[in-house]
Amino acid sequence: MILINGVETDHIAVNDRGFQYGDGLFETIEIVDGKPVFLEQHLLRLSTDCCKLNIPKPYIKQLTDEIHHICKDSKQAVVKIIITRGVGGRGYRQPEAIQPTRVVSLHPFPEYPKSHSEQGINARFCNTRLGLNPALAGVKHLNRLEQIMARAEWDDPTIQEGIISDINDHVIEGTMTNIFYVKDSIIYTATLTLSGVSGVMRGIIKALIAEHKLTLIEHDYHKDVLLAADEVFVCNAIIGIWPIRQIENVSFTVGNVTSQLQTWLVHSKEQVCVDAT
Amino acid sequence: MILINGVETDHIAVNDRGFQYGDGLFETIEIVDGKPVFLEQHLLRLSTDCCKLNIPKPYIKQLTDEIHHICKDSKQAVVKIIITRGVGGRGYRQPEAIQPTRVVSLHPFPEYPKSHSEQGINARFCNTRLGLNPALAGVKHLNRLEQIMARAEWDDPTIQEGIISDINDHVIEGTMTNIFYVKDSIIYTATLTLSGVSGVMRGIIKALIAEHKLTLIEHDYHKDVLLAADEVFVCNAIIGIWPIRQIENVSFTVGNVTSQLQTWLVHSKEQVCVDAT
Numbered sequence: 001m002i003l004i005n006g007v008e009t010d011h012i013a014v015n016d017r018g019f020q021y022g023d024g025l026f027e028t029i030e031i032v033d034g035k036p037v038f039l040e041q042h043l044l045r046l047s048t049d050c051c052k053l054n055i056p057k058p059y060i061k062q063l064t065d066e067i068h069h070i071c072k073d074s075k076q077a078v079v080k081i082i083i084t085r086g087v088g089g090r091g092y093r094q095p096e097a098i099q100p101t102r103v104v105s106l107h108p109f110p111e112y113p114k115s116h117s118e119q120g121i122n123a124r125f126c127n128t129r130l131g132l133n134p135a136l137a138g139v140k141h142l143n144r145l146e147q148i149m150a151r152a153e154w155d156d157p158t159i160q161e162g163i164i165s166d167i168n169d170h171v172i173e174g175t176m177t178n179i180f181y182v183k184d185s186i187i188y189t190a191t192l193t194l195s196g197v198s199g200v201m202r203g204i205i206k207a208l209i210a211e212h213k214l215t216l217i218e219h220d221y222h223k224d225v226l227l228a229a230d231e232v233f234v235c236n237a238i239i240g241i242w243p244i245r246q247i248e249n250v251s252f253t254v255g256n257v258t259s260q261l262q263t264w265l266v267h268s269k270e271q272v273c274v275d276a277t
Numbered sequence: 278m279i280l281i282n283g284v285e286t287d288h289i290a291v292n293d294r295g296f297q298y299g300d301g302l303f304e305t306i307e308i309v310d311g312k313p314v315f316l317e318q319h320l321l322r323l324s325t326d327c328c329k330l331n332i333p334k335p336y337i338k339q340l341t342d343e344i345h346h347i348c349k350d351s352k353q354a355v356v357k358i359i360i361t362r363g364v365g366g367r368g369y370r371q372p373e374a375i376q377p378t379r380v381v382s383l384h385p386f387p388e389y390p391k392s393h394s395e396q397g398i399n400a401r402f403c404n405t406r407l408g409l410n411p412a413l414a415g416v417k418h419l420n421r422l423e424q425i426m427a428r429a430e431w432d433d434p435t436i437q438e439g440i441i442s443d444i445n446d447h448v449i450e451g452t453m454t455n456i457f458y459v460k461d462s463i464i465y466t467a468t469l470t471l472s473g474v475s476g477v478m479r480g481i482i483k484a485l486i487a488e489h490k491l492t493l494i495e496h497d498y499h500k501d502v503l504l505a506a507d508e509v510f511v512c513n514a515i516i517g518i519w520p521i522r523q524i525e526n527v528s529f530t531v532g533n534v535t536s537q538l539q540t541w542l543v544h545s546k547e548q549v550c551v552d553a554t
Contacts, residue, residue: 011288021421022299092428133408143420144298151369
């Protein structure tokens with residue numbers, strides 16, 4: 001099911017600025033037992049990103065109602081939200097009265113084997129480099145050609161994620177995930193001030209790290225630092241946390257910090273599901 | 278009129294990757310007396326950009342037929358072409374069999390006063406900075422949030438264009454134009470290796486400069502260099518060449534080189550219109 005501005009349809013106006021220019025943003029939310037997981041965090045990020053792009057924020061009650069309506073019968077699914085600057089004329093100049101387009105769509109939950117969470121995944125380094133763009137860094141906007149080019153680099157089904165560096169060769173993220181590593185019990189991740197998407201799950205993991213008084217350092221680092229780590233994991237709102245067991249020829253164990261974060265994350269999810277009931 | 282894959286409609290599938298990710302590219306072509314101007318150059322750039330994004334090239338005969346069909350009764354108009362990677366599932370991974378979406382749409386020609394070409398325009402420097410992205414630099418793709426943010430900076434109708442620099446403070450282009458300047462009879466423009474759109478009109482002007490044995494230097498330069506120029510002009514496929522008469526508080530004259538290029542451009546347009554008859 002797809003709701004566009006509250007109406008069930010699967011078509012959009014061709015002069016929508018989302019189609020013409022990628023002029024909008026999106027959210028991808030896990031659905032468990034008919035309920036959106038970490039909805040509050042997703043809506044907060046959506047609102048923040050609307051502010052950054054100067055797109056009027058959607059009316060949250062209406063959007064929340066649509067999300068609940070669309071997912072209420074799903075045991076496990078994904079809801080995607082797209083907000084664009086709405087329809088407009090030819091040219092970059094935005095319409096004087098912006099009427100954003102709001103798309104809420106339901107998708108099947110991807111069938112990932114349990115081993116991805118438990119034994120970890122294989123990853124590779126992408127050749128595609130992320131550009132440097134402080135104005136858009138962190139925002140989950142619709143200008144996603146970089147991720148598409150990076151994801152198009154491999155077909156091998158035994159490789160679950162590609163790790164992308166920026167043009168300065170700093171490791172930034174996976175094609176669909178954020179990436180953390182652990183060295184001597186300290187957790188590290190990229191800063192995302194010049195590129196990358198600041199994922200909702202990344203924020204939740206940062207909060208768990210702070211709550212449990214572990215140490216997190218956000219910094220710029222190269223791939224040799226990643227390859228020398230004790231543990232590496234990737235995360236997003238759909239997969240949760242996947243340990244990485246191998247990057248090209250270098251192996252990692254699923255370590256204590258990663259496992260502990262996975263356990264805390266399960267508790268957090270249970271808590272928000274209870275809260276939402 | 279809008280043709281989508283040859284069918285007259287104004288709606289697109291919401292799961293088109295153009296809408297989901299800005300996964301595509303576009304062309305904007307001037308129509309004079311029912312004929313597309315510099316069509317060959319536009320189709321060449323479209324094909325080149327398709328290659329760069331690994332999107333299958335449209336069948337040129339079919340696309341050309343659609344362009345001619347849509348514009349045949351227009352005295353002066355704009356045709357916009359959008360090519361996307363077509364419909365696909367959720368996620369950045371491209372479909373195994375890509376069936377591109379092809380949009381050909383007719384638009385009114387913008388009503389610019391003749392004085393823009395003759396006496397020149399006023400411009401300003403934008404605060405928005407272009408990111409650095411060598412993989413996508415030059416391509417007229419659908420990821421255009423930077424241009425939208427730059428164009429949203431001003432409302433003053435007496436200012437016709439905003440000049441954008443990159444994060445290294447190198448002057449790159451206008452929000453909808455490429456920019457050239459003249460100093461001591463030598464013509465200069467930005468390199469576009471790290472950002473910017475390599476416009477069809479920019480290519481035509483480069484060819485005119487070469488044909489008439491003037492000197493062109495493509496280099497990185499800062500705004501103080503631009504402000505010290507003898508002549509400055511912007512260009513695109515719709516406006517042709519507009520001299521800049523003022524950037525903020527600095528005035529320029531409409532110089533000989535700019536006027537000469539305008540004259541040569543008029544001759545080139547007449548020639549391609551005759552050739553296309």
